[in-house]
Amino acid sequence: MASVPLPPADRATADIDAVDAPGEAPSLRSRSPWLPRDREWVVLAGYGVTFLALHRLAILWGGVGYYSLWFPAAGVRLALFWRFGARLAPATALTEIIVQCLTGIIVFTQPEWPRGIFGVASPVLAYGIAVAVVRRVADGATGSLATAPMPLGLASVLAPLIAVAFALPWSIVRPDITNVANVRDVIVSLTGFAVGDMLGVLLVAPPLLWIADLSSGSTAMPAMVPSRRDIAEAVIVLGLALGLVGMLASIGLGLPATPVLLAIAWIGLRFGRAAAWAAIVVTAILVLPETVGAIPVDQRLALHMSLAAVTVVGYLAGSFADAEARALAAVARRDRMLFQAERLKTLRAMSVAVIHEISQPLSTLAIEARHLVEISAHADPDIAETARLIERKTVTLSTLVRRLRRFGGRAVDEPSLLPVGALVDTVAALARPEASVAGVAIRIAPVDPEWTVLAQEIEIAQALVNLVRNAVQATDDGVVEIAVTRRDERVAIAVVNHCADHPLVHEGMGVGSLVAKAIVEAHGGTLSRADRGLLRIAHVVTLPLVGTLTGDAA
Amino acid sequence: MTLSASAPATVYVLDDDADLGASVARLLVRHGHAARAFVEPVALLRDYPRDPAACIISDVMMGDMDGFTFADAVRELDPDVALVFMTAWPTTANAVDSVRRYGGLDYLEKPIDEDRLLTAVAEGVAWSNGRRLLNRRTALLTARERQVFDMLVRGHSNKAIAGALGLSIKTIENHRAAVVTKTGTNGLAQLIALVS
Numbered sequence: 001m002a003s004v005p006l007p008p009a010d011r012a013t014a015d016i017d018a019v020d021a022p023g024e025a026p027s028l029r030s031r032s033p034w035l036p037r038d039r040e041w042v043v044l045a046g047y048g049v050t051f052l053a054l055h056r057l058a059i060l061w062g063g064v065g066y067y068s069l070w071f072p073a074a075g076v077r078l079a080l081f082w083r084f085g086a087r088l089a090p091a092t093a094l095t096e097i098i099v100q101c102l103t104g105i106i107v108f109t110q111p112e113w114p115r116g117i118f119g120v121a122s123p124v125l126a127y128g129i130a131v132a133v134v135r136r137v138a139d140g141a142t143g144s145l146a147t148a149p150m151p152l153g154l155a156s157v158l159a160p161l162i163a164v165a166f167a168l169p170w171s172i173v174r175p176d177i178t179n180v181a182n183v184r185d186v187i188v189s190l191t192g193f194a195v196g197d198m199l200g201v202l203l204v205a206p207p208l209l210w211i212a213d214l215s216s217g218s219t220a221m222p223a224m225v226p227s228r229r230d231i232a233e234a235v236i237v238l239g240l241a242l243g244l245v246g247m248l249a250s251i252g253l254g255l256p257a258t259p260v261l262l263a264i265a266w267i268g269l270r271f272g273r274a275a276a277w278a279a280i281v282v283t284a285i286l287v288l289p290e291t292v293g294a295i296p297v298d299q300r301l302a303l304h305m306s307l308a309a310v311t312v313v314g315y316l317a318g319s320f321a322d323a324e325a326r327a328l329a330a331v332a333r334r335d336r337m338l339f340q341a342e343r344l345k346t347l348r349a350m351s352v353a354v355i356h357e358i359s360q361p362l363s364t365l366a367i368e369a370r371h372l373v374e375i376s377a378h379a380d381p382d383i384a385e386t387a388r389l390i391e392r393k394t395v396t397l398s399t400l401v402r403r404l405r406r407f408g409g410r411a412v413d414e415p416s417l418l419p420v421g422a423l424v425d426t427v428a429a430l431a432r433p434e435a436s437v438a439g440v441a442i443r444i445a446p447v448d449p450e451w452t453v454l455a456q457e458i459e460i461a462q463a464l465v466n467l468v469r470n471a472v473q474a475t476d477d478g479v480v481e482i483a484v485t486r487r488d489e490r491v492a493i494a495v496v497n498h499c500a501d502h503p504l505v506h507e508g509m510g511v512g513s514l515v516a517k518a519i520v521e522a523h524g525g526t527l528s529r530a531d532r533g534l535l536r537i538a539h540v541v542t543l544p545l546v547g548t549l550t551g552d553a554a
Numbered sequence: 555m556t557l558s559a560s561a562p563a564t565v566y567v568l569d570d571d572a573d574l575g576a577s578v579a580r581l582l583v584r585h586g587h588a589a590r591a592f593v594e595p596v597a598l599l600r601d602y603p604r605d606p607a608a609c610i611i612s613d614v615m616m617g618d619m620d621g622f623t624f625a626d627a628v629r630e631l632d633p634d635v636a637l638v639f640m641t642a643w644p645t646t647a648n649a650v651d652s653v654r655r656y657g658g659l660d661y662l663e664k665p666i667d668e669d670r671l672l673t674a675v676a677e678g679v680a681w682s683n684g685r686r687l688l689n690r691r692t693a694l695l696t697a698r699e700r701q702v703f704d705m706l707v708r709g710h711s712n713k714a715i716a717g718a719l720g721l722s723i724k725t726i727e728n729h730r731a732a733v734v735t736k737t738g739t740n741g742l743a744q745l746i747a748l749v750s
Contacts, residue, residue, distance in 0.1 A: 352643070355642070356642040356643055359642040359664040359665050360571045360574060360642055360664065361571075361573070361574075362664070362665045363574050363577075363578075363642075363664045363665045363666045364571070364573045364574045364577045366665050366666065366668065367577045367578060367580075367581050367666070367668060368577055370668060371580070371581065371584065394665075397665075398665035401665060402663065402665070405644070405663075
């Protein structure tokens with residue numbers, strides 16, 4: 001069973017079953033989370049090749065000792081963990097070790113090979129730890145730090161620092177290994193390490209993640225799309241800053257980073273992360289070729305530190321602007337929802353009022369029409385037929401008014417027996433238009449047609465639609481699954497989606513989830529999150545099972 | 555107030571929609587009741603002592619006085635009148651209150667189900683007539699006889715009643731005979747039937 005890949009819908013059911021019956025220990029659950037799955041093997045192979053190429057490239061910016069002052073492979077590594085999870089850290093470390101063995105950096109015949117393996121694996125594990133920590137902190141936090149893309153920015157800075165912390169003991173205990181001779185060299189070497197990794201991460205990881213998101217269809221264009229005027233402003237600001245730096249350099253005042261730093265911070269705050277990143281790349285393209293080859297290490301380090309500072313400030317400014325734009329969009333979305341809710345409330349009140357106004361005269365009409373039928377039974381056949389027609393139509397109208405009242409007002413406090421299968425179908429039908437616009441398919445696992453709950457249909461359907469809408473926004477593989485299982489005397493409706501980026505998705509302000517939770521709890525149910533493994537998010541609604549349509553429900 | 559089974563029972567219809575009230579009253583007349591429609595609760599309460607009814611069908615949502623306030627007022631005048639409520643604004647809370655707090659026999663949703671209305675009125679008239687019959691027959695009982703009557707219809711034995719009231723069994727037997735005579739019944743079974 002473990003070797004047979006299940007289709008997504010079946011996989012969701014199998015995962016839910018795994019939660020239902022832990023004693024059965026299904027094969028899907030027994031698989032180690034640290035092992036790559038399916039296409040992740042291919043991704044790791046690609047990572048190995050890319051790592052090799054970028055590692056070679058980084059040699060051009062080699063600093064004091066062992067480390068490069070620009071290490072783009074670190075950016076690929078962070079993007080890999082951010083996208084697929086820190087659980088891939090061991091497999092990634094193994095990949096890098098294999099690459100280093102093939103290139104002859106690690107040679108098993110030499111006595112130092114265990115230290116070589118540790119030296120390769122420790123930054124990988126450090127990056128994994130950084131990603132895991134940031135994701136966990138962001139998952140439980142609220143506010144700007146938890147709002148995408150701030151967590152990625154934090155991880156981009158934290159990962160190189162943790163990697164340096166890992167390398168510090170070796171630099172002190174065995175300085176010969178990293179070709180450093182004294183304390184100054186150790187400091188220069190590790191500073192170069194941090195600066196090189198940070199530059200690599202900040203320049204490479206964002207575009208890689210963006211391309212990955214675009215290819216999976218889980219992202220939209222940048223939150224702020226600059227107009228031509230915006231582009232012109234950014235170009236002028238950056239051009240002026242670079243020109244000022246060039247002028248200062250030409251008169252022998254060195255290469256002060258401040259003008260460029262301010263310019264990129266301006267661009268980031270005004271136009272968002274994408275614009276900031278583009279300005280950073282332009283700056284890097286101008287700076288990095290100048291620091292290749294025979295340049296004094298202190299000059300190179302100073303330039304790269306300046307570039308790193310520019311990059312960090314620009315990236316954080318852009319991230320802040322994007323986060324602010326997202327927050328504003330979320331507030332606008334919440335306002336629209338509240339407006340919609342208020343409108344529905346008004347419509348409901350209006351419909352109840354109209355029903356009242358209609359039902360008064362209709363009551364009279366119905367009584368008189370029936371009387372007319374009785375007294376015209378022996379009258380002219382044409383009159384009798386007309387009376388019967390009027391009576392039939394008043395009966396039809398009366399039935400219609402009672403149905404409308406159930407929808408408009410009375411249903412609020414009178415739940416009805418509801419087949420879960422029909423409920424799920426209704427929810428899927430309501431959510432499909434929005435899902436298809438987002439390119440997301442909604443799959444429904446088979447539901448036992450006899451499972452029935454006692455619920456207010458409109459409200460409980462609204463709660464489930466909210467969950468499905470959230471899943472549609474969060475999924476990164478274009479699929480949302482709805483699966484229903486039975487847990488003793490309760491029915492569990494799971495809305496499942498795949499999302500590697502799940503702790504950082506904060507598109508809304510959680511109003512939909514709060515509404516859903518309130519509605520579900522008002523029905524005596526629960527709403528909880530029960531993730532299926534590391535990449536599959538499941539929101540599970542449980543409701544008391546009333547019985548079956550053919551059994552104890554009656 | 556007539557107690558004859560053949561005489562038409564008085565039924566009042568109270569609704570601020572004059573057409574609907576009149577229509578329901580005419581319907582009830584056609585089904586053998588002496589029905590009369592009122593638009594104002596105050597007018598009905600004013601006329602009621604002069605001509606009490608067996609059953610009143612009242613709207614819930616009305617202008618100055620709602621149906622439940624009216625129910626309290628009319629119960630003050632006559633605790634034995636049957637009440638049926640009808641409304642175009644049905645809610646579960648009102649439905650429960652109408653039966654539990656205001657002693658309504660039914661709570662009808664507009665547009666009115668005619669058959670259900672007629673059934674409710676028939677039940678109301680029967681209930682009211684039964685209550686009035688009981689009151690009339692027990693009106694002549696002394697306080698002590700009333701105590702004995704109440705305990706008898708609840709199934710207590712002579713001995714138990716004697717013990718509870720601190721009287722002799724012989725005295726209880728005498729009270730029991732008086733109760734049977736004054737209520738016009740012929741034994742315990744008819745006494746119990748009187749209150750059921």
